[in-house]
Amino acid sequence: xxxxxxxxxxxxxxxxxxxxxxxxxxxxxxxxxxxxxxxxxxxxxxxxxxxxxxxxxxxxxxxxxxxxxxxxxxxxxxxxxxxxxxxxxxxxxxxxxxxxxxxxxxxxxxxxxxxxxxxxxxxxxxxxxxxxxxxxxxxxxxxxxxxxxxxxxxxxxxxxxxxxxxxxxxxxxxxxxxxxxxxxxxxxxxxxxxxxxxxxxxxxxxxxxxxxxxxxxxxxxxxxxxxxxxxxxxxxxxxxxxxxxxxxxxxxxxxxxxxxxxxxxxxxxxxxxxxxxxxxxxxxxxxxxxxxxxxxxxxxxxxxxxxxxxxxxxxxxxxxxxxxxxxxxxxxxxxxxxxxxxxx
Numbered sequence: 001x002x003x004x005x006x007x008x009x010x011x012x013x014x015x016x017x018x019x020x021x022x023x024x025x026x027x028x029x030x031x032x033x034x035x036x037x038x039x040x041x042x043x044x045x046x047x048x049x050x051x052x053x054x055x056x057x058x059x060x061x062x063x064x065x066x067x068x069x070x071x072x073x074x075x076x077x078x079x080x081x082x083x084x085x086x087x088x089x090x091x092x093x094x095x096x097x098x099x100x101x102x103x104x105x106x107x108x109x110x111x112x113x114x115x116x117x118x119x120x121x122x123x124x125x126x127x128x129x130x131x132x133x134x135x136x137x138x139x140x141x142x143x144x145x146x147x148x149x150x151x152x153x154x155x156x157x158x159x160x161x162x163x164x165x166x167x168x169x170x171x172x173x174x175x176x177x178x179x180x181x182x183x184x185x186x187x188x189x190x191x192x193x194x195x196x197x198x199x200x201x202x203x204x205x206x207x208x209x210x211x212x213x214x215x216x217x218x219x220x221x222x223x224x225x226x227x228x229x230x231x232x233x234x235x236x237x238x239x240x241x242x243x244x245x246x247x248x249x250x251x252x253x254x255x256x257x258x259x260x261x262x263x264x265x266x267x268x269x270x271x272x273x274x275x276x277x278x279x280x281x282x283x284x285x286x287x288x289x290x291x292x293x294x295x296x297x298x299x300x301x302x303x304x305x306x307x308x309x310x311x312x313x314x315x316x317x318x319x320x321x322x323x324x325x326x327x328x329x330x331x332x333x334x335x336x337x338x339x340x341x342x343x344x
Contacts, residue, residue: 008117180202188307222257265284
């Protein structure tokens with residue numbers, strides 16, 4: 001078949017769970033089908049070139065301003081109050097993306113469109129007569145519900161609650177617009193089917209490259225912990241701050257030399273500031289996460305907000321590191337407390 005994948009970006013470099021999953025599954029599909037990839041980005045970028053080399057036929061659209069700071073960002077947030085669509089949808093909609101999608105379909109006549117993130121299902125209405133699949137890396141409404149439940153600022157909590165309701169309403173509609181859907185776990189597939197769709201949602205579990213993530217021979221540091229994840233994603237930011245401020249002091253009351261390294265791309269100032277603690281290191285973007293995981297005595301996943309399933313846990317297990325996670329962090333994986341990991 002001739003397949004078009006639509007996404008917010010080109011999934012490269014492979015430094016986030018979503019990018020790893022999207023790139024590897026697309027590359028595997030390309031062994032059997034002709035794959036094209038439409039995303040916001042630059043045709044001269046490393047990510048675009050990587051997809052070309054993988055024969056994924058990328059098409060780039062100039063991205064909108066999605067900077068999450070400054071006066072323009074807050075104006076956009078305020079403007080969204082008057083939209084029936086959530087901000088995670090309106091911030092990605094552009095006429096140029098719509099037009100490029102329609103142009104590609106007219107020229108290439110795709111048999112199937114794969115929507116690689118549920119907010120992009122809004123674009124499926126531009127090609128109503130083409131079969132489509134919406135990929136659920138998470139149930140977005142669940143993430144926003146947890147944003148709301150963990151927010152203590154009353155003004156932010158009110159805004160997040162408003163967004164949660166809109167995300168939930170949009171998501172219920174989005175899966176009805178498509179011909180099919182995939183999820184990363186059975187509970188999330190059941191959630192999608194509860195929206196009243198007429199198809200069976202396929203579960204495609206997350207996996208890990210066991211040739212790449214293997215135990216290393218060098219010794220780990222005593223009482224040293226590691227947490228990795230894209231630090232430009234709010235759930236990971238919340239987890240890092242929560243652990244450093246509320247959990248690490250408890251550990252240090254018993255192990256005074258306890259320390260943690262926070263590994264992940266594009267950390268904002270509030271995450272960088274955590275390194276002011278003597279026991280905390282913030283790396284920012286790294287080329288290879290494995291040496292950091294290997295240096296730790298244990299891998300922690302202090303997530304309070306999230307959905308889908310955590311590739312990071314599978315990576316740590318593949319490197320034979322003990323894992324301590326919240327119940328939210330371990331969701332979507334068939335693991336048992338005190339058997340495969342510790343839940344706290």
